[in-house]
Amino acid sequence: MKRPIKNFLTCLTLLLSASVFSCAKAPIKALIVTGQNNHNWEVNSVALQKYLNESGIFTAELAISPQKGEDMSSFRPDFSAYKLIVLDYNGDAWCDDANRAFLEYVKNGGGVVVYHAADNAFRNWKEYNEIIGLGGWENRDETDGPYVYFKDGKAVRDTSSGLGGSHGKQHEYAIVVRDKKHPITKDLPESWMHSKDELYDRLRGPAKNLTVLATAYSAEETGGTGRDEPVLMTITWGKGRIFHTVLGHDTRWTVEGGSFAVTFLRGAEWAATGKVTRKIPDGFPRK
Numbered sequence: 001m002k003r004p005i006k007n008f009l010t011c012l013t014l015l016l017s018a019s020v021f022s023c024a025k026a027p028i029k030a031l032i033v034t035g036q037n038n039h040n041w042e043v044n045s046v047a048l049q050k051y052l053n054e055s056g057i058f059t060a061e062l063a064i065s066p067q068k069g070e071d072m073s074s075f076r077p078d079f080s081a082y083k084l085i086v087l088d089y090n091g092d093a094w095c096d097d098a099n100r101a102f103l104e105y106v107k108n109g110g111g112v113v114v115y116h117a118a119d120n121a122f123r124n125w126k127e128y129n130e131i132i133g134l135g136g137w138e139n140r141d142e143t144d145g146p147y148v149y150f151k152d153g154k155a156v157r158d159t160s161s162g163l164g165g166s167h168g169k170q171h172e173y174a175i176v177v178r179d180k181k182h183p184i185t186k187d188l189p190e191s192w193m194h195s196k197d198e199l200y201d202r203l204r205g206p207a208k209n210l211t212v213l214a215t216a217y218s219a220e221e222t223g224g225t226g227r228d229e230p231v232l233m234t235i236t237w238g239k240g241r242i243f244h245t246v247l248g249h250d251t252r253w254t255v256e257g258g259s260f261a262v263t264f265l266r267g268a269e270w271a272a273t274g275k276v277t278r279k280i281p282d283g284f285p286r287k
Contacts, residue, residue, distance in 0.1 A: 027059040028272050030084040031077060035065030036091025039117050039249065045088050048115065048264070055265050057278065058084065068092055079105035084272040087118035093125075103127050107238030111271030113264070114244040119203065120165065131242055133210040133235040134203040136165020145205040150178065150215050150228035157207060164204035168223025170249065172196050173216045175231060175259070182234065183276040184243065184266045185213045192285045194259045198249040201229045209236040232263060234270075241274060243267030259285050 030052050034045040045062055052060035063077040073095045079085055079102055094102070106112060114132045122128040123138035134148055140163065147158040155178075176191045194216070201218040202225060214232040218224030235242040245267060248260045262284055266276050 028057055028084060028269075029082045030058045030060040030086060030268070030272070031063055031079070031082040032060055032086040032088055033063045033065075033077060034088040035063075035075075036068050036089060037117055038090055038120070041088055044115075044248070048086060048088060051261055051265060052086075052268065055269075055278070057265070057269055058272075060086070065089065065091065065094075072098075076101065079110065082110070084111045084113065084268055086113040086115060086268065087121075088115050090117040090121040093122065099125065099128075106131055106240035106242070109239035109241075111268075111273075112240060112242040113268050113271055114242060115264075116198075116246060116248045119200075119244065119246065127237075130206045130208055131235060131237045131240070132205065133207055133233055133242070133244055134205040134230065136200060136203045138165075140164035140204060142204070145207055147202060147204045148207050148210070148212065148230055149201075149225070150212070150230075155212055162202070164202055165200065166202045166225075167198045167200050168218065170196050170198050171222050173199055173219075175214050175216050176228070177214050179211060179213045182211065182213055183274075184232070184234070184263070184270050186276070187280050188263075189284070189286050192259065194247065194285070197247055197260075199224060199229065199231070200246040201225045201227065203230065203246070210234070232267070234267075241271045243271045258283060 032045050032048055034041045049060045049062060052058035065075045066072055068091055072092050076098045119132050119135045120137045123140055129135055142161045144164060149156055173194055174191050175194050177185045177188055179185055199216055199218050211234045212230040215228040216231050218227055218229045220226045231246050233244040245264060266278050269278055270276050
C-alpha cells in the first residue's frame with residue numbers, strides 16, 4: 001500500500017505545483033519608443049528599461065527609430081503586441097501607418113506613458129496632442145489650447161496668448177499632490193522634495209479628459225512663472241489610459257533618483273492595468 005500512497009502524493013504535489021505556476025502572472029509587455037530626442041535618449045531609455053524590467057511587473061523592449069533626417073518609412077512598431085507604450089521620443093514624424101497603428105492601439109485600451117520631452121513632439125498631429133494632454137515648444141501657442149496650472153488650490157485653464165513650453169534653471173523643488181484619491185498618488189506623501197531637475201512650465205494643449213495629479217511651484221527666482229505647474233497628469237483617450245510625467249530630464253539627477261522611479265513605475269502600472277500594486281518604499285523622499 002505504501003507505493004500507491006507515495007505515487008498519489010507525488011502526483012498531488014506535481015499538480016499543486018503546476019496550478020501555482022499557471023496562476024503566476026506573466027510580466028506585462030512594455031515597449032519604449034525612442035531613437036530621436038533633444039535629450040540623451042541612449043542613456044535615458046536604457047534606464048527606463050532597467051526600471052521596468054526590475055520592477056517585477058514588466059518586461060520591456062526598445063523600439064529605436066532611424067536617426068534624424070533618415071527615412072522613417074520603415075519605423076512601424078507593432079504597438080498591438082504590448083500592453084504599455086512608453087514614449088521617449090521627440091523627433092521626425094512617423095509614417096502614416098505608424099500613426100494609425102498608434103492611435104488604434106490607444107483607442108482600443110492600450111496604456112501609454114508620456115515621458116518628459118515626448119510632450120514636445122508632433123505639434124501638428126491633432127490626436128497625439130489630445131493623448132498627451134499638454135505640450136510645449138515647437139512654437140505651440142494659444143491655437144493649441146489653454147495653459148493649465150494651479151492657483152489658490154484650484155486648476156486654471158488660461159486661454160491667454162503666448163508660446164507654450166519653457167523652464168528655468170534646474171533645481172530641487174517640492175512636488176504637491178493635488179489628487180489624493182487617484183491610484184497613482186493615493187499612498188504618496190502630500191508633498192515631497194524632488195531631486196535636481198528641470199521644471200517644465202507654460203505647458204498648453206487640448207487638455208481634454210485631463211487630471212492633474214501633482215504640481216510644483218515654478219519660482220521666478222529660478223527663471224520660472226511664479227505658478228504651480230503640473231508635473232504628473234493622467235489623460236483618457238478612447239479606452240486608453242495615459243500617464244504623463246514631465247520629470248526626468250537627466251539620469252545623473254533624476255532617472256536614478258527615488259522620486260522619479262517611484263512615480264514612473266506607479267504611473268506605468270496604472271496606465272497598463274488601471275490599478276497600482278507597487279508599494280511606496282520606506283526611503284521615499286519627503287518634504
